[in-house]
Amino acid sequence: MENLNRRKFSAATLALLASAQPAFAQTGSRGGTARLFCGFPPGDAADLVARMYAEKLRAAFPQGLIVENRPGAGGRTALDLFRREAADGYNLLLTPSSMLTLAPHAVKGLAYDPLKDYAPISRACSNAFALSVGPMVPESVKTLAQFLAWCQANPSLANYGTSGVGTTMHLLGANFARLSKVSLNMIPYKGGGPAATDLVGGQVASVMSTLPGVMEFAKGGRVRILAVSSESRWPTLPDVPTFAESGYPDLTVVQWFGFVAPAGTPAEVLDRLNAQIRQIARMPDVVKSLEMLGLAPSVSASPREFSQDIRNEHERWRGVVQAIGFKAEG
Numbered sequence: 001m002e003n004l005n006r007r008k009f010s011a012a013t014l015a016l017l018a019s020a021q022p023a024f025a026q027t028g029s030r031g032g033t034a035r036l037f038c039g040f041p042p043g044d045a046a047d048l049v050a051r052m053y054a055e056k057l058r059a060a061f062p063q064g065l066i067v068e069n070r071p072g073a074g075g076r077t078a079l080d081l082f083r084r085e086a087a088d089g090y091n092l093l094l095t096p097s098s099m100l101t102l103a104p105h106a107v108k109g110l111a112y113d114p115l116k117d118y119a120p121i122s123r124a125c126s127n128a129f130a131l132s133v134g135p136m137v138p139e140s141v142k143t144l145a146q147f148l149a150w151c152q153a154n155p156s157l158a159n160y161g162t163s164g165v166g167t168t169m170h171l172l173g174a175n176f177a178r179l180s181k182v183s184l185n186m187i188p189y190k191g192g193g194p195a196a197t198d199l200v201g202g203q204v205a206s207v208m209s210t211l212p213g214v215m216e217f218a219k220g221g222r223v224r225i226l227a228v229s230s231e232s233r234w235p236t237l238p239d240v241p242t243f244a245e246s247g248y249p250d251l252t253v254v255q256w257f258g259f260v261a262p263a264g265t266p267a268e269v270l271d272r273l274n275a276q277i278r279q280i281a282r283m284p285d286v287v288k289s290l291e292m293l294g295l296a297p298s299v300s301a302s303p304r305e306f307s308q309d310i311r312n313e314h315e316r317w318r319g320v321v322q323a324i325g326f327k328a329e330g
Contacts, residue, residue, distance in 0.1 A: 034061040037085075037093040039078030041071045045212070045293060049257050050094040052289055053124055056280040060272075061090070074164075075099045076107070083117040087264035092273070094124065097256045098168045101313035105321040106166035108328040115314065118260040120306040121270050122277045125290050126256040126298035128211045128230035129172055130240075131160070132223045134199040137206065144226050144246040147206065148182045159185040161195035161204040166329050171317075172229065172253055173208040174324045179248055199223055210255065211237075212294025229253045235296070256298050258306065270303040 036054050040046040050067050058065045070078035079099055085091040100114040133147060136157065141147050151158035162169040165188045177184040187204055189195040192213040199207045199214070200222045207214065207223075211234060217223045218237075227243045228234050231252055243251035259277060261270060280286055281297040290297060300306035321328075 032090060033063050034065040034090040034092070035068045035085075036065060037068050037070055037078050037082050037091070039070055039072070039075030039093075039095060039099070042069055044071075045295075046075070046094060046096060046257060048293060049125060049290075049295070052286060053094070053259075053277065053280055056283070056286070057092075057276060060276055074103075074167075076103060076110070076112075079114075079117075080111040083112050083262060085262050087119070087262040087266075089261070089265055089269035089273075091262055092121070093118075093260050094257055095260065097258065097310075097313060100258075100260075100310050102166075102168055102171065102317045102321075104314065105318050106171070106326065106328055115311060117263050119263050119265040119270055120300075120303050120310055121259040121261055122274045122300040122303065122306050123256045123258040123298045123309075124277060124281065125295040126254045127295050128228045128234055128254055129169060129208060130211045130214055130225045130228045131173075131176070131206055131208050131243075132199060132214045132218065132225045133206045134204070134223050135202040136204065137224075142224065142226070143241075144180075144243070144248070147226055148180050151182050151184065151205075155183065157205050158183060159187050159205050161187045161189055161198060161207040161209075163192040163195060163209065164188050164190065166326070168253065168255060169208040169210075171320055171324065171326060172251060174326065175320055176208075176243075176248065176251055178324050179250060196223075210294075215294050227251075236291070236294075254298075257295075258300075258310075267303070274300065274303050274306075 036050055038047050038050040047069060054065050054067050070081055075095060076099060078093060079095060082093045104110055104114055133141060137150060141150050160173045162173060170186055173184060173186055192209045195207050196209060196214055196217060198204045200217055211228055214223055214225060218225050225240050227246050228240055229243055229251055233240065233242060278299045281299045287297055
């Protein structure tokens with residue numbers, strides 16, 4: 001996961017979030033401290049979102065709620081460990097969507113079953129992906145069509161950086177190349193930060209990244225965002241078209257962060273947690289804090305709806321992986 005401008009998410013913001021705790025009914029079927037697992041290190045976007053919601057959810061757990069960071073394997077380590085936890089309503093996990101929907105098709109020998117090992121609760125928030133170009137690409141290139149024409153005229157420079165092989169960004173870029181019928185060379189980096197740095201430095205022509213990963217560079221005029229993957233234009237970038245508007249509706253992809261519990265958690269507990277998460281996502285201070293991270297509130301009407309969303313996206317990524325001929329990595 002790349003750093004989503006975490007320096008702006010200050011301790012003062014967390015204090016603000018803690019100052020207005022909602023009134024929640026007690027959740028869970030036993031007493032004791034509840035745990036919210038996160039598969040990424042402190043300061044990562046997922047960690048910041050987990051702590052943001054934990055501040056509000058603590059009111060539902062009289063004995064307390066702690067965030068437990070279990071980083072490793074791009075978030076998969078936490079999911080593997082979490083599936084063994086008690087299904088008593090006192091164990092929660094926040095994960096990016098790709099760990100449940102894309103990883104099963106892109107990672108060989110996955111230790112967990114995303115459709116059987118977890119009880120979906122709700123989405124929490126979402127962000128979009130973006131294709132951006134830097135100084136290697138002429139200033140006259142301002143649209144996807146112009147970028148593709150430039151790539152065809154400069155095949156040795158037709159490349160895009162990503163945060164790694166088998167990531168959403170990699171497969172989104174590969175699908176773009178397939179649909180446009182233009183050859184694009186993927187350059188993997190160890191994270192979105194290094195990829196964005198090389199984009200700004202003119203070492204790579206373009207980058208497929210999370211939108212927040214390039215937002216600050218775009219605001220400073222150091223990169224140009226050509227398209228975003230959201231269904232409609234991103235609120236803070238009203239002048240940037242979507243991939244769909246640019247002729248690529250199949251590239252409409254939104255990554256969400258969502259809450260799950262271990263499989264077998266009682267349905268009434270999942271319903272209560274879902275209602276609480278939806279209430280939190282509407283709070284003005286939460287909306288503002290998410291916006292600071294380049295995220296937007298995005299919740300599920302019910303655990304059943306969230307479960308179906310996961311299954312739908314799981315099947316969609318299966319089709320994409322097969323269409324581009326990607327072979328699962330070990």
